[in-house]
Amino acid sequence: MNHGFEPTLFAGRRVVVTGAGRGIGAAVARAFLATGAEVVAHAGRSEDYVARDLTPGLDADALARLTLLTADLGAPGSGQALAEAILDKGERVDVLVNNAGTMGGRIPAATVTDAEYDRILDLDIRSVVSLTTALLPALKGAGHGAIVNTSSISARIGGSPGSSLYSSAKAFLSTWTRALARELAPDGIRVNAVSPGTIMTDFHRRYSSEEKLKATAEAIPMKRLGTAEDCAPAYLFLASERLSGYLTGQVIEVNGGQLMV
Ligand SMILES: NC(=O)c1ccc[n+]([C@@H]2O[C@H](COP(=O)([O-])OP(=O)(O)OC[C@H]3O[C@@H](n4cnc5c(N)ncnc54)[C@H](OP(=O)(O)O)[C@@H]3O)[C@@H](O)[C@H]2O)c1
Numbered sequence: 001m002n003h004g005f006e007p008t009l010f011a012g013r014r015v016v017v018t019g020a021g022r023g024i025g026a027a028v029a030r031a032f033l034a035t036g037a038e039v040v041a042h043a044g045r046s047e048d049y050v051a052r053d054l055t056p057g058l059d060a061d062a063l064a065r066l067t068l069l070t071a072d073l074g075a076p077g078s079g080q081a082l083a084e085a086i087l088d089k090g091e092r093v094d095v096l097v098n099n100a101g102t103m104g105g106r107i108p109a110a111t112v113t114d115a116e117y118d119r120i121l122d123l124d125i126r127s128v129v130s131l132t133t134a135l136l137p138a139l140k141g142a143g144h145g146a147i148v149n150t151s152s153i154s155a156r157i158g159g160s161p162g163s164s165l166y167s168s169a170k171a172f173l174s175t176w177t178r179a180l181a182r183e184l185a186p187d188g189i190r191v192n193a194v195s196p197g198t199i200m201t202d203f204h205r206r207y208s209s210e211e212k213l214k215a216t217a218e219a220i221p222m223k224r225l226g227t228a229e230d231c232a233p234a235y236l237f238l239a240s241e242r243l244s245g246y247l248t249g250q251v252i253e254v255n256g257g258q259l260m261v
Helices: 023-034 050-054 060-064 078-089 114-142 164-187 202-207 210-219 228-239
Strands: 014-017 038-042 066-069 095-098 146-150 190-196 251-254
Touching: 014 023, 023 038, 023 050, 023 095, 023 228, 038 078, 060 066, 066 078, 078 114, 095 114, 095 228, 114 146, 114 164, 146 164, 146 228, 164 190, 164 251, 190 228, 228 251
Parallel strands: 014 038, 014 095, 038 066, 095 146, 146 190, 190 251
Antiparallel strands: none
8 A cells, every 4th residue: 555655755765674574564564565665574583474464465566576584683683683684685775664573561560570671672672773773884875864763652651551661662762763863864864763552453462452452442532543554654754755854853653642742
């Protein structure tokens, strides 16, 4: 789905999307493919969900522009290794969408251990920082490079019980987005983030009860949960030099009015 963007908006651009095998990342990767990009999709730890969420209905032209990679980003060194795999397939990177991540279970604050701290922060922070660092020369070389990070509404409101490490990791990403934006502006690289609200993907099928989701939807001004497709246009807007060339260091909330700041 090109969401009304020009079908050639990203023609000739090479876009990396992590966590693109399902959910929000898959919708974002599909939208870049629908607007002419060459997409390197890090599917996640496996390609198990690719046929369900990423590739349905893609024509031969789009499939020819799609490269799939898999990597577990939950361990130190994994971001650097993924960057090497991406650069092995091609030197150019115009856009990096850092989207892979998850809550990693609900962990009551009183039971947090060092091992859990490492498990959540290695995935949600360390791998994002190391992948980005390793791809900066390519982003700089592209001219008008763009980074779009995936934060979360929980970065602002603290999330729901059991998400303290995850929510704080997303707050790190929001601040890191602003810090990088300031530092990389002279290199022509813009850095922004999308902060989804409650989006109905496997994430909430895994971590939230139907009852909780129903109550959340009721409290949202638009009276419904978001979809992955609701999120995708914000990523394309922030990635496009033409559409958002004077916009950097911003975190855009996509949440049906769930949080207004
Ligand atoms: N859904 C929401 O309401 C919501 C709200 C705010 C922010 N977010 C953020 O949005 C992003 C996408 O989430 P989603 O809702 O689309 O969830 P999702 O459907 O569970 O997708 C998460 C993606 O991240 C990948 N990932 C998770 N753990 C990984 C690991 N150890 N190594 C490599 N890849 C891993 C997954 O790969 P696997 O297939 O291997 O698991 C998958 O591709 C995440 O950063 C999430 O924190 C979501």
